Amino acid sequence: MKKLLCTALLATLASAAVSAATAFTDAKDAVDYRQSAFTLIRHNTGDIGEMLQGKVPFDAKRVQQRADALAAVAPLPWPAFSTPGTQAGGGEAKAEIWADFKDFTAKADKFQLDAKALQTAAQSGDQAKIKAAFATFRGNCKACHDKYKAD
Numbered sequence: 001m002k003k004l005l006c007t008a009l010l011a012t013l014a015s016a017a018v019s020a021a022t023a024f025t026d027a028k029d030a031v032d033y034r035q036s037a038f039t040l041i042r043h044n045t046g047d048i049g050e051m052l053q054g055k056v057p058f059d060a061k062r063v064q065q066r067a068d069a070l071a072a073v074a075p076l077p078w079p080a081f082s083t084p085g086t087q088a089g090g091g092e093a094k095a096e097i098w099a100d101f102k103d104f105t106a107k108a109d110k111f112q113l114d115a116k117a118l119q120t121a122a123q124s125g126d127q128a129k130i131k132a133a134f135a136t137f138r139g140n141c142k143a144c145h146d147k148y149k150a151d
Helices: 002-020 027-052 060-073 101-124 127-148
Strands: none
Touching: 027 060, 027 127, 060 101, 060 127, 101 127
């Protein structure tokens, strides 16, 4: 029952990304939304990273939960970058996002694919496969941050 409830919740979150672009009341709301989504991503990514680095014990079940969450939330922040007025600032987003929006959205698409690949690797329970998928996922996160996120 718990797994069914989690699956339903994750499906609801994923479908929210589709309608999110129309859900914002203003630019601040859109920025708050995408920052909240990135907080969820950061939390789940950090937990997996700490397990793979040996900072906390590896728990395949918890990795699976985190990877499932990442696959569900990975689509969420991107529609909030299309909201009018968000280009004027807000958070740590650089102006380069809107100057090269095609590249930015390509990186967002890759990020979502990487999250799904991590989820698949986590389903195997094989720590080596998880580590390789996580390295790709994190590497692409860093590449996007290096270009599009202010310090």
